[in-house]
Amino acid sequence: xxxxxxxxxxxxxxxxxxxxxxxxxxxxxxxxxxxxxxxxxxxxxxxxxxxxxxxxxxxxxxxxxxxxxxxxxxxxxxxxxxxxxxxxxxxxxxxxxxxxxxxxxxxxxxxxxxxxxxxxx
Numbered sequence: 282x283x284x285x286x287x288x289x290x291x292x293x294x295x296x297x298x299x300x301x302x303x304x305x306x307x308x309x310x311x312x313x314x315x316x317x318x319x320x321x322x323x324x325x326x327x328x329x330x331x332x333x334x335x336x337x338x339x340x341x342x343x344x345x346x347x348x349x350x351x352x353x354x355x356x357x358x359x360x361x362x363x364x365x366x367x368x369x370x371x372x373x374x375x376x377x378x379x380x381x382x383x384x385x386x387x388x389x390x391x392x393x394x395x396x397x398x399x400x401x402x
Contacts (some may be wrong), residue, residue, distance in 0.1 A: 287318040293356060307368050313395060319350035321364070325385070346352045348385040352376065359385055 301307050315366035324345040346359030346369060348362060362369040362385060376383050 284318075286320045287350065289319055289321050289348075289364065291319055291350070293317060293353070294361045294363060295357075296359050296361070313355070313360060314353055317350050317353065319348045322349060322384075323346040344389045346387055346389070348387065349382060350385070351382050352380040352381065354384065356383070362392050 292315040293313045294329070295313040296308055297311055298306050298308055324347055328364050346364075348364070356371070356374055358371050362371060367389055369389045371385055371387045373386035374383060375386070
């Protein structure tokens with residue numbers, strides 16, 4: 282792992298459930314780890330995971346990204362990654378080396394609220 286390649290900053294959020302005054306379970310996300318420097322690997326070709334599907338007569342796209350960072354203990358699949366004001370759901374955690382680093386693969390649907398994470402505007 283080369284530190285000079287870790288140029289992007291992400292935050293990892295952990296899901297917490299609580300019960301409101303009416304007895305309903307509400308889900309919120311709290312910061313698990315912030316200021317994590319990583320390298321972004323775009324998974325954008327159809328063979329690598331970008332896809333489109335139809336839901337309720339609307340064509341939706343799905344964007345997949347791989348975040349390569351140093352090893353972080355405790356990262357789980359029910360967590361989310363925030364990068365450039367966009368939220369990604371983790372679907373794969375791949376360690377490499379002797380806990381030297383990890384690759385977090387995450388997905389984001391294009392109809393989710395937020396900015397386009399690949400633009401610098």
